[in-house]
Amino acid sequence: MTHLDIAEVARRAAVPASTLRFYEEKGLITPAGRRGLRRQYDPSVLERLALIALGRTAGFSLDEIAGMFAPDGRPRIDREVLTAKAAELDRRIRELGVLRDSLRHAAACPAPSHLECPTFRRLLDEATARGRRSPPGERPAASPPDRRAGRRTGREP
Structure with a gap:
């Protein structure tokens, strides 16, 4: 072989x-x-x-x-897990759509300062609330793994 x-x-x-x-x-x-x-x-x-x-x-x-591989190496994927992940992605897509729209509004907002824009303030408040709700040890979605050569951080290279 x-x-x-x-x-x-x-x-x-x-x-x-x-x-x-x-x-x-x-x-x-x-x-x-x-x-x-x-x-x-x-x-x-x-x-x-x-x-x-x-x-x-x-x-x-x-x-x-x-956990999605059987001991013999063949895929063993639980369909309920896939359905739950799809629902999680749907929720995240909705959140990202709101975030995108808020950022676009803030970029074009005529307020003298972003901090004077009610939409931008709401975006800040939501980000602060979301930070308080994150489970312990959960890595923020925007935080990429450390990919510098030779560096071992316990995360994927």
Whole structure:
């Protein structure tokens, strides 16, 4: 059977090799072995990486994604979880639409100062209230992971 080395998998999946090593540490992927010092993967890892990418795009955590695979590596995706995530995305889309419209209003508002604009003030009040309601440990949606080379922060590279 032909295996792909880590560089080829990284190229085809469009992710850095460091991400592949991180996914391996998290138990999301498993190399088929090594050729010298280079990890070798079964070609099926590309499909698994595509599923992981889709899950990340949908907003699932890596731990949630890991739970979507059976012990034999096949996808085991709970349809109720997908329905709940879709509902969460619908809610977030509505919130983002309101935010977009408020920002556009604030950009064009004739008030002398943004702080004098009632719409902008309401936007500030909502942001403050939302910050108080965030569950402990929840990362803000706009906070990207630290992607600097070689830096390990416990988050995905």
